[in-house]
Structures are given as structure tokens and as C-alpha cells.
Amino acid sequence: MNSETKPRGTTSVVSTRSVCGAPCWVSLTSRDLPATENFYEAVLGWTWRTAKLGDHFRIALADGVPVAGIAGVATLWQMAVAWTPYFAVADADAAASRARERGGTVAVGPLSFPPGRAALLADRHGATFGIWEGELFTDWEAWRRAAPAFVRLHTRDAFDAAIFYGEVLEWASGKPGCCEVRYEANEVVLRSQGDVVARITSGALEAAPDPTIRPHWQVHFSVSDVAACVEAAQHHGGTVLTQGPHEAVLRDPDGAQFTITSDREP
Numbered sequence: 001m002n003s004e005t006k007p008r009g010t011t012s013v014v015s016t017r018s019v020c021g022a023p024c025w026v027s028l029t030s031r032d033l034p035a036t037e038n039f040y041e042a043v044l045g046w047t048w049r050t051a052k053l054g055d056h057f058r059i060a061l062a063d064g065v066p067v068a069g070i071a072g073v074a075t076l077w078q079m080a081v082a083w084t085p086y087f088a089v090a091d092a093d094a095a096a097s098r099a100r101e102r103g104g105t106v107a108v109g110p111l112s113f114p115p116g117r118a119a120l121l122a123d124r125h126g127a128t129f130g131i132w133e134g135e136l137f138t139d140w141e142a143w144r145r146a147a148p149a150f151v152r153l154h155t156r157d158a159f160d161a162a163i164f165y166g167e168v169l170e171w172a173s174g175k176p177g178c179c180e181v182r183y184e185a186n187e188v189v190l191r192s193q194g195d196v197v198a199r200i201t202s203g204a205l206e207a208a209p210d211p212t213i214r215p216h217w218q219v220h221f222s223v224s225d226v227a228a229c230v231e232a233a234q235h236h237g238g239t240v241l242t243q244g245p246h247e248a249v250l251r252d253p254d255g256a257q258f259t260i261t262s263d264r265e266p
Contacts, residue, residue, distance in 0.1 A: 016088035016116070016133050019140050021169040021179040022192035023151050024132055025086040026068045026219050031254050033058065033072030039252050042232045044221060065146035066138045081254040083219045084120070085151040086130035087169050092117040095131050098168045099123075123164050125155055127215040144195060149222040149261055151198050155215040158202040162188040220259040229260050
């Protein structure tokens with residue numbers, strides 16, 4: 001759980017059918033919900049509200065806009081701690097079937113979570129992602145401006161991955177609201193309503209210094225001061241994996257990896 005950029009003040013996008021194929025939400029699994037809340041409040045300035053799903057779930061707010069879901073169920077449900085992007089689809093059951101047909105895995109769902117349906121999938125190289133059908137948690141344009149700058153898939157073969165996701169999520173299908181896909185500077189670039197919302201990057205992941213790295217989606221959050229966020233992360237139990245003047249890759253105290261960037265347009 002998306003072609004020109006619409007001016008502010010135009011009609012809000014409220015359905016996944018209007019932004020089909022674009023990232024529309026991000027979620028995090030956690031072992032310790034209070035510690036997770038404290039960390040992201042310190043690093044990204046988020047505030048919190050209780051989600052309708054129960055005491056184990058929270059909605060993160062940036063300047064009052066819902067931007068992410070946090071689920072304190074990693075231990076309870078024996079799930080990995082990780083950030084997961086959700087992509088908008090017109091029909092979750094059909095998208096899950098297309099993923100299976102193309103070598104992907106359906107780990108959970110599709111399940112009904114009013115006002116929509118969700119499923120957790122993995123592509124044929126093991127990268128985990130979600131799909132969401134139905135009403136969005138908030139206006140899509142407001143969500144895009146408030147938190148995630150974009151998401152990036154690190155995988156072995158960007159072209160092969162683009163075929164898989166393009167067919168599953170109906171990218172470049174010609175349907176109303178579908179995403180545009182182009183190959184630029186050795187990356188696959190996904191645009192929705194004129195904005196870059198995702199990138200797919202090839203790489204020899206098995207040769208990475210960290211042997212635990214495998215194909216995965218990385219969520220990039222836009223921040224105004226990368227250095228200050230890095231300092232806050234270290235002070236609150238996080239780990240800095242890489243740091244540059246405009247971007248840093250961090251792990252929260254639970255081990256979930258994410259990127260902060262000062263570049264709104266990747």
C-alpha cells in the first residue's frame with residue numbers, strides 16, 4: 001500500500017484506483033513499540049496516535065499527516081523487523097495472483113482491513129513488499145510531501161525486477177493513474193503524477209560487506225538536517241551504516257534499516 005504534477009488545492013486522491021501501482025504507504029514491524037516510538041519521534045519528529053487495529057499498532061504523524069504504520073508484533077507473529085512499502089492496486093486478489101504466476105510469494109493475505117484489503121508479498125528474488133486496495137489512509141499528495149521521499153529496490157537485476165513489478169502492479173499499462181517507467185542512468189525510474197516515487201537499482205548484493213544484505217526495498221525519508229538526525233539516532237540507540245552530506249543509512253535499535261535524505265527529488 002498513485003502525467004503531470006497536479007497543483008496544490010486540486011481534488012484529493014482517496015482511492016488506490018487513482019494512483020495504481022505507486023507506493024501509497026510504509027509500515028514497520030517492531031519488537032518494542034514504546035522504544036520504537038521514542039526513537040522515531042527523536043529522529044524524524046513524528047507524533048503518534050493509536051490505530052484502529054488495537055494496542056499493538058500505531059500511526060505515525062508528521063505535522064498532523066499520517067505517514068506510516070508501526071506494528072509491535074515482530075515477536076508475537078515471528079516476523080522480521082523491517083520497513084515495508086505498500087503499493088496501490090485496483091484489485092488485491094488479482095495482483096497477488098499475478099505475483100504467484102510470476103514466481104513471487106504471497107506471505108499474508110489478501111486480508112480485509114477496512115477501508116481496504118492488504119497482502120504481504122515477496123518478489124522472485126525475495127524482496128518483501130505489500131499491496132493495498134481501497135481507500136487510502138490520507139490524501140496521496142499530502143502523504144508524499146509529508147514523509148517518504150521515495151523507495152528504492154536494491155536487487156540483482158533491475159530490468160528483470162521491473163518486468164515483475166510492472167506486470168504485478170500494472171505499471172505503464174495505460175490505465176488511468178498508472179505509473180510511468182523509464183530506464184535512466186542504469187536505474188529503472190518509476191514516476192506517478194510527475195513525481196519520482198521509486199527506483200530499482202542493480203547490484204551484486206551477495207558480495208556486499210554485510211552478509212545479511214539481500215534484495216530489499218529501502219525507504220528514504222526526507223529530512224531538513226541529515227547531521228542532526230544522525231546525531232539523534234546515535235543518541236537513542238540507532239546505528240549509522242553510511243553517512244554523507246546529503247544522505248545517511250541508519251538502523252533503528254531493533255535493526256530496521258532506512259535512509260534519510262535532504263533531497264526531496266531523488
